[in-house]
Amino acid sequence: MPLSVLDLVPIGSGSTPTAALASSTALIRRVEELGYQRYWVAEHHGMPGIASSSPAVLIAHLAGATSRIRVGSGGVMLPNHQPLVIAEQFGTLDALHPGRIDLGIGRAPGTDPRTARALRRGTDALGADDFPEHLQELAAYFRGEGPVVAVPAHGQQPDMWLLGSSGYSAQVAGLLGLPFAFAHHFSGENTLAALKLYRDTFRPGVLEQPYSMICAAVLAAETDAEAHRQALPGALQFLRLRMGNPGLVPTVEEAEAYPYSPQEQAFIDERLDGQVIGSPETVRDGVRELVERTGVDELMVTTSTHGAAERIRSYELLAEAVAPAALAS
Numbered sequence: 001m002p003l004s005v006l007d008l009v010p011i012g013s014g015s016t017p018t019a020a021l022a023s024s025t026a027l028i029r030r031v032e033e034l035g036y037q038r039y040w041v042a043e044h045h046g047m048p049g050i051a052s053s054s055p056a057v058l059i060a061h062l063a064g065a066t067s068r069i070r071v072g073s074g075g076v077m078l079p080n081h082q083p084l085v086i087a088e089q090f091g092t093l094d095a096l097h098p099g100r101i102d103l104g105i106g107r108a109p110g111t112d113p114r115t116a117r118a119l120r121r122g123t124d125a126l127g128a129d130d131f132p133e134h135l136q137e138l139a140a141y142f143r144g145e146g147p148v149v150a151v152p153a154h155g156q157q158p159d160m161w162l163l164g165s166s167g168y169s170a171q172v173a174g175l176l177g178l179p180f181a182f183a184h185h186f187s188g189e190n191t192l193a194a195l196k197l198y199r200d201t202f203r204p205g206v207l208e209q210p211y212s213m214i215c216a217a218v219l220a221a222e223t224d225a226e227a228h229r230q231a232l233p234g235a236l237q238f239l240r241l242r243m244g245n246p247g248l249v250p251t252v253e254e255a256e257a258y259p260y261s262p263q264e265q266a267f268i269d270e271r272l273d274g275q276v277i278g279s280p281e282t283v284r285d286g287v288r289e290l291v292e293r294t295g296v297d298e299l300m301v302t303t304s305t306h307g308a309a310e311r312i313r314s315y316e317l318l319a320e321a322v323a324p325a326a327l328a329s
Helices: 017-034 055-064 083-096 113-120 131-143 167-176 184-201 224-242 252-257 262-273 280-294 308-321 324-328
Strands: 003-007 038-041 070-077 101-106 159-164 180-182 212-220 276-278 298-302
Touching: 003 017, 003 308, 017 038, 017 055, 017 308, 038 055, 038 101, 055 070, 055 083, 070 083, 070 159, 083 101, 083 131, 131 167, 159 167, 167 180, 167 184, 180 184, 184 212, 184 280, 212 224, 212 280, 212 308, 224 252, 224 262, 224 276, 224 280, 224 308, 276 280, 280 298, 280 308
Parallel strands: 003 038, 003 298, 038 070, 070 101, 101 159, 159 180, 180 212, 212 276, 212 298
Antiparallel strands: none
């Protein structure tokens, strides 16, 4: 059971994007040493607490800082970009780092309409209805069958994944025979249904057999109590995002001192209940249960907390606690 990482490149209270990017560079080097399979970065725009607005640029840096681990997008939001641009970017990345680049594609813009229009610089309505057509065009560039020649995309073969948080992308991935990655970390109520839909609709294409991965929110610390303390800043940041007030990742002390209303506390509790949080033993059991329940082929984890050292330590503890034999037993 391969373990992988989704990094949102969080910017903590009192920190800067420069420091956040440096922390991600240190993190990928450490998880490569620990044997993690792949390391993906997401695409977010206009988010003060997230520094991963340009996946292709960041992937180039992270791949250059490592030698073995696969590096990719989790994901590039296809409605925000022309397929030709993505093909050229990831064709370049694959030429620079052959056999190490993943191209994870998302269906939603992942941002507000004003930002989406600024990204595309077009006047057409931006939506996901034309997603299958754009996805097919993107794949065609790598085969040399696009409407124009994409250099150096033609001849390059980054591994293409379809990402999703609902049944729509699961069906598309199944029908096209693509590997599928599901966003369990923020859409856990849809995980089992989407995975079943993917497997039921799968037709041989890029793959002969279905291959699925989920991304789960996981945080490990020396004790259960300390892990829950470290998880609180990420939960508060997500609460503020849902309230229309995105911001930096607060410190543990700021999160503990926040005056939660009963409704906000209920939101936080529900958010944390859907994550795997605790000591190495607790995390081992939680991850094993999640893998057994979902039947996935690979597990990707994302860890949100304020401190860079605490984030690295969480991945170290996870690697120590969750060996392949532990997941398979």
